[in-house]
Amino acid sequence: MNDTPISAHGLTRAFYGHLAVSNVSFAVPRGQVFALLGRNGAGKTTTLRMLLGLLEPTAGEARLLGQTSRDLSPETRARIGFMAEGCALYDWMRVKECIAFQRAFYPRFDDETCRAVVDAFRLNERQRVGELSHGQRAGLNLAVVLATEPEVLILDDPAMGLDPVARRLLLEAMVHFSQRDHTTILYSTHLLADVERVADGIILLERGALRACCTVDTFRQRVRRYAIPFEGEPPSLPDEATIIAKKRFEQEMLVTVVTPAATPEGELPSVLALPDHEVEPLPISFEDAAIAYLGHRGEVRFVVERNDA
Amino acid sequence: MALRVDIVAGSTTPIYRQVVDQIRLAVVTGDLEPGDPLPSVRALAAQLVVNPNTIAKAYGELSRSGEIVSQRGRGMFIGHAAPTPDASERRTRLASEAERLIQQALLLGASQAEVLALIRETWAGLEEAKKGPDDES
Structure with missing residues (x-):
């Protein structure tokens, strides 16, 4: 396999000479x-559409x-599930009709899975799709996609506009299907705390370029934060691209650094070997690390590694 | 007693570390005892809504040190080994907790003597609670 x-x-x-996605692997x-x-406009949707064969790569x-x-091939397509941004469903259908419509295309359609997801999102089968809330709409889309028992599931910002309960249901569904059926899932999102919960790895795009591709654990180990207390003159830091964020406060400077791959956990990265200052490691959340990394200007790639599953 | 794990996403503590810490805590406070079963990786992942590999990583760390043991076909159980954090890790983590406690004490206007007395009292209480059920049974 x-x-x-x-x-x-x-x-x-490229779109009209502008590179929406550039040499991404x-x-x-x-x-x-x-x-x-990636931030809005980073090229996430364009990447997903090319993966699905909906858009021709340049x-x-x-x-x-x-x-x-x-x-x-149509046979391969039948093994792929896709949820488009905003959930592309026919508004005029009733929930029941929407399910029947999807079922007609997929011989492997599993009614039990569909019903389980429909029930979890408390959908009424007689309701019109156009009258559903954001969360219910996403639930219905998820139900009809998961019921096809896809081996590969691609979700374009599935959590957009969901309330906390619906968001949790979405995460539960992702954990459940990746465990039960070993479904391979790629989903785009802005919700970093959820990523930390459910994702094995991240692919980070910025202005069309790949900025990181690694496991969540690796990212956490590589992006670290330090406090450098000072009196009077602030410490002068080397002009290194691996220092991705500097914030100066009255008596200390907070620095976020991408450490080289082999730096052991307690060890100070060499860019912060400052003879006249103490440098104190600070805990950093995955969310803060990702924000510092994304907020950094320039298309430098620090954390890209081969996936070894 | 059943294992209760609460995880917080978005914290500075990685999720696998939160799971490891809470299982250790349940053992040292006597909520779990050697031989008690643990939920399977799948079950705990589903319950906490986290990636199963995160739970597997936590269980992996605990079983390398013998704090939990796997019995073929029966699942994971609490083992007999005690956690063995190295001295420097123990110091750093205790120091940060002590700092938090002292900050609270200052905030509430408590004296050093009061805090130390409370620590002794609480410590004794926990040891008592841990011994308690054994004496009854």
Whole structure:
């Protein structure tokens, strides 16, 4: 079996001379959950659409389940689940009709899974799709996608506009299906605390370029924060790209650094070897680390590694 | 007693570390005893809504040190080994907790003697509670 069901190889897409996605490569190992992160306009949706074969790459290649996304066979397509941004469903259908409509396309459609998700989101089968709340709409979309028992699940910002309860249901569904069926999941999101909960790895894009592709654990180990207390003159730090954030306060400076891959946990990165100052490690959350990393200007890639599943 | 784990996403403590700490805490406070079963990786992952690999990592760390043991086909159980944090880790973590406690004491206007007395009292209370059920049974 192919052990990276989702992969991109130098994937590039230009729109009117502007590179929306530029030379992006990554691979998601079978059965893992990867989050696609990046600010608005970073190229997340464009990347996902190329993966699904909905958009032709200008250069490079996307592959799903061992086939190039450009020409996925209908058989392979039937093994892929996709939830588009904002949930593309027909508003005029009733919930029941929407389910029947989807069922007609998929011989493997599992009514039990569909019902379980529909019930979890408390959907009324007689309601019109157009009258559903954001969360219910996402629930219905999730139900009809998961019921097809996809081997690969691609979700474009599925948590957008969901209330906390619906968000939790979405996470539960992701954990459940990645465990039960070893579904390989790639989803885009802005909710970093949820990423920490459910994702094995992250793919981070910025202005179309790949900025990081690694496990959540690696990212946490590599991005660290330090406090440097000072009196009078603030310490002068070397002009290094690995220092991704500096904040000066009255008596201390907070510095966020990307450490080289081999730096052991308690060890100070060499860029912070300051003879005249004490440097104190501070705990940092995944969310703060990701924000510091994303907020950094420039297209420097620090944390990209080969996925070894 | 059943294991109760509460995790907080977005914290400075990684989720796997929160799981490890809470299982250790349940053992040292006597809520769990050697031989008590633990939920499976799948069950705990589903219950906490976290990636199963995160739970597996926590269980891996605890079983390497013998604090939990796996019995083939039966699952994971609390083992007999005590946690063995190295001296420097123990110091750093206790120091930060002590700082928090002292800050609270200052905030509430408590004296040093009062705080130390309270620590002794609470410590004794916990040891008592841990012994308690054994004596009855």
